[in-house]
Amino acid sequence: MGSVQTDTLELPQPWIETPCVHSSALSKIAGCNIYLKLDILQPSGSFKSRGIGNLMVRAVAKARAEYGPDANVRFFCSSGGNAGLACATAARQLGYPSSIVVPTATSDYMVAKVRALCDDVYQQGDNWAAADKYLRETVMPSPSDMQTGSSGSIYPVYVPPFDHPDIWDGASSIVEEVATQLNGAHPDAFVCSVGGGGLMCGLMDGIDRVYGVPKSADSPPITKILAVETKGADSLMASASAGQLVTLPGISSIATSLGCVRVAEQTYSWLKQRPTAIHPVVVSDAESVNAIVRFLDDTRLLAEPACGAALAPVYTPVALSSTAPLKTTTLLRQKLGADMSDVAWAEQNIVVVVCGGSNISLEILAEFRERFGV
Structure with a gap:
């Protein structure tokens, strides 16, 4: 690859x-x-996989450049399904955890695929916009939790499905x-x-x-x-x-x-x-x-x-x-x-x-x- x-x-x-x-x-x-x-x-x-993967690779490179190889990166993605699956797939390959929020309309079949790759999956909201709001306001850490990105704190990376x-x-x-x-x-x-x-x-x-x-x-x-x-x-x-x-x-x-x-x-x-x-x-x-x-x-x-x-x-x-x-x-x-x-x-x-x-x-x-x- x-x-x-x-x-x-x-x-x-x-x-x-x-x-x-x-x-x-x-x-x-x-x-x-x-x-x-x-x-x-x-x-x-x-x-x-192309766009989501590209964003995630660049984010990891930036985190390591700022905080060293032990930067505690975590990816946060809202998605109708495929972007979340791409995020979870890439996160596993890169060796970092991810949190995924999908709308309630997402099929059980698709949710199961995401859960197979990611332990932190939520279903919230009628559509992607509502799922994204839940991700930003509830799942992602607050600014006070984003300290140095080094061991013991989180370097959060927001992964949008298309707009970046x-x-x-x-x-x-x-x-x-x-x-x-x-x-x-x-x-x-x-x-x-x-x-x-x-x-x-x-x-x-x-x-x-x-x-x-x-x-x-x-x-x-x-x-x-x-x-x-x-x-x-x-x-x-x-x-x-x-x-x-x-x-x-x-x-x-x-x-x-x-x-x-x-x-x-x-x-x-x-x-x-x-x-x-x-x-x-x-x-x-x-x-x-x-x-x-x-x-x-x-x-x-x-x-x-x-x-x-x-x-x-x-x-x-x-x-x-x-x-x-x-x-x-x-x-x-x-x-x-x-x-x-x-x-x-x-x-x-x-x-x-x-x-x-x-x-x-x-x-x-x-x-x-x-x-x-x-």
Whole structure:
């Protein structure tokens, strides 16, 4: 898995380079070149290992630089599930304890996975925001307890699930890997799921760093992003429609890992800065479940519905136009290639970030299939 070099020490790297593979099955459905960035293979089961791991490694390096190798680091994370699992996974590898707070909506199945890695897990609040408040106000030590970070006192590290530059920087490594793995082929677009937007922010940072910054906000984008949410967890689309950051009243989607009632300010800022590059889209829970069922058949990989959101545009048929309702295309082409000829669309290279997620099993999938008739 490798290690991260700092100025004074090496630390284990809690994430891995994942394959980016061409999928003949999905390419045939989409009518263009579909590449799958398989972050479902990360140590924690999701892309969260990149950003969360990057933040935690940097925090440990900082603590040791300030207080020496015996700094009493402890990680504190609030999460809908996958970020907490990434935190607990990385904390074990780095050799430090962690405390995780998840909402009451988090499934028993997911909570059990986190508890298997972390002895200090709490379920509080109806959503992530409420869980985060409980973490900050009740679980984390008060300022008076944060003395020197040395033996006998705690050096607390707050680990947010998506809203931190170190998290975005870790997620941006996806673009760097893809640039190498595509052997010179340029990705015309990335497709990603959006909860709070940490992955999207990382992709935007990586695209700017690897492929260059557009001359202006209205310049043709070098690489687009299709930012996908599920209905009932669509805080980015709500903000885009309102022209300002919007806080949803609650989360009603089964994709609880996308259950953020308000995206990060940086997520919305990217949308405002690059209106031609970022294309928000919302899919239904049923479309997400259909996508993970078909993806399982096509690849033998099982992803949770939050990841199914990113896969759904490939599998979801839509009417070609209002004048030809019986002729269909895919949601992916409608959003990214509606004005292209078939020949031009066939040459597009689209990278779908298979972000993974651990809140799924065959039993849970069977329940979703029955519920949505998939």
